[in-house]
Amino acid sequence: SIWKASYPSVGYQREEVPGVAELPSPKEVLSFPSRMFSYRREGGRGKESEQSDPPQSSPPPPPPEERARTARHIITSSSKGFLATLSSLDQIKGLPFGNIFSISDGVPDNSTGIPFFYVTPKDNSVLDLMENPNASLTLSEAEGDYCRENLIAPEDLRCARLTLTGKMVTVSPEEVEFAKQAMFSRHPVMKKWPPDHDCFFMKMDIQQIWLQNWFGGVSVIPLEEYFKKSPRKVE
Template sequence: MSKAAEAEGYDRLEEAYSRTKAARAKRTKCIFIIGYVLVTLSFVAVFMTLYMGRRGVYVASGASKTYWPDPPPHDQVAKVARYIVHISEWGSIATFSVAPMIEGFPFANILSLSDGPVEVSTGIPYMYLTPMDLTSHDLKNDTRASLSMSEAQSDYCHKNKYDPESPLCARILITGHIVKVEEGSAEEAFAKNALFSRHPEMSEWPQGHHWFFAKMNISHIYVLDYFGGASVVNVKDYFDAEPF
């Protein structure tokens, strides 16, 4: 065999090898792309299954977002009351105003609340107040107050297309007296943990505002969680119930 023929043979072999190598590379790339797409689709499918199949609700407030079980059945009214109080991060509180322009009128305000850390429910609404707040001014004169909380605070009513005023979007209306928690007591330590664990921003609020912990001593409870009007919940039954 001449050198020219030998060189031509080598060129053909090299060309065939290059084609084979390119084909393998292309096949490997295709396999990688197909594998990547399948893995991605699998993750999406798992995520959608978990998301679409997720039961429960969440409450978002400030920097926190907490997931909770679905509400109890509407006929377990005391349990519904405890549920709403425990999952609520804030409520509307009404006092008797002492402000000169509106003295004697009911005065509603929004307060951040907690009846305990996420894993503990006491049923007692705790709050963090400053003497500078209008509500605190009112409470110095008259400790009576009304407190309202609603399931509209979670995504439950939104998911079910319930208007916040609908009886199916349950709410609780509590009346009682708001009193200061004893300083240095075990209850004050509990109230601090209950509030700060669910409202982390509170720990950074200005100390010069002389914040203090307070609670509502409950006297009367109404719950509206279905058609037919509000139900009266016995206070003892309320504290005996569990939220979940």
């Protein structure tokens, strides 16, 4: 189970589930059978007024020397990221392909550090992942208020950026409820997406954490250190 290696936050507890759920093959997706994934499809039935990515002010970043906490701060503060895959399209097969995805790493008071996704198998990037599940997710502190308010350009080394690299897996049935709360609390409009898009929940099994957050080079943060830290200084 990837959760044995992930050191999730203490507030998120679940039973161990052996193995990880592989993404289906492209051939399985082309016909879109009703049982193609081992997850419960979620319909859109929200009655309340809902909008995606509700505006909220982001807290100030941790000091730059607190690299692991900075990485957790970035993913917790991010509502979207740039996912890079290896393309399965014939015209650019095997070449890098990037796409924007909505993400969430947990519910408001329970950050896990693991990015969750709610995706349709009809998306080009998801088709790529079904053929090769390896991917990189890049997030930027520029999404929040700090860089803009301090007139720091996104490419400036003082505007932190984080790249998570790993394997994309489907969320197990035991984790679907948590993934749903994580994604829909951050992106409530997703609850109204058409059921015939066959959307399902996906997450990254993180293998490397790369951070650029100040002058003097980049940091590769150990997984254990990353998952032990809280985005807020409470431990």
